[in-house]
Amino acid sequence: MEYKYHGIVLGKRDIGEVDRIYTVYTREKGKIRVLGKGVRKPNAKLAGSLETITQGEFFVAKNRGLGKITGAIVTDNFGHIKQELMLLTNVFYVFRIIAQIISEEEEDGEAFSLLENYLAMLDNLGEKTELAEILTVGLLFKLMDRLGYCLEVNRCVHCEKKLVLEKNYLSISRGGMLCAGCCERETRKIAISNELIKLIRIFLKNKLENLVKVRIDSRDLQQLKIIIKEVVSWFSGEAFRI
Ligand SMILES: [Zn+2]
Structure with missing residues (x-):
């Protein structure tokens, strides 16, 4: 099966002699990892379209396991x-x-x-x-x-009262602000x-x-x-x- 994704290249990692695994954030499928087969060969054309921080359309052939990039059209290389x-x-x-x-x-x-x-x-x-x-x-x-x-930045995560801008604290584990009365x-x-x-x-x-x-x-x-x-x-x- 071949799929087309709109995506942004987030990163890459060399594997084997001439291959790379790319991480691409796509509109259609979220974050994916795909194989760029032979992209490190001297005459490989695809590598230039797959630089980190590149937006484009990416064509991926996938049956089982990791999909393989077959083509890319750059829409923005920033x-x-x-x-x-x-x-x-x-x-x-x-x-x-x-x-x-x-x-x-x-x-x-x-x-x-x-x-x-x-x-x-x-x-x-x-x-x-x-x-x-x-x-x-x-x-x-x-x-x-x-x-x-x-x-939560509008109410205290403990007493649920509307937050008054005074001496407040943030509790990361409770997911928001604690008012002065509840911070203890x-x-x-x-x-x-x-x-x-x-x-x-x-x-x-x-x-x-x-x-x-x-x-x-x-x-x-x-x-x-x-x-x-x-x-x-x-x-x-x-x-x-x-
Ligand atoms: Zn409170």
């Missing part, structure tokens, strides 16, 4: 991202998290669209590469939410500023496109990355290193 270290660093960070939180063959068109939008926006940032980080953390909060790792009930918790709570609310409520207007200082950005790391580690059951 040339600007590949020339800017700052953008590349952000994209690889996102890809590493996707590798950890998205299981194979779990189709989710909306999660795919989020990633597709994110890459297109990064590629079109021009000189404004400093906006990459806000888009990256925004995408990850939205992606985690979409995948079912929802963080949880030993593992992260103190979280009102500014961070507001930022997470903005990420969850707004489209990715609107996040370029959000201003964030580098300390808050680092705090958000720590929260992402904790959430990813908790939900995937494996430690994640930033």
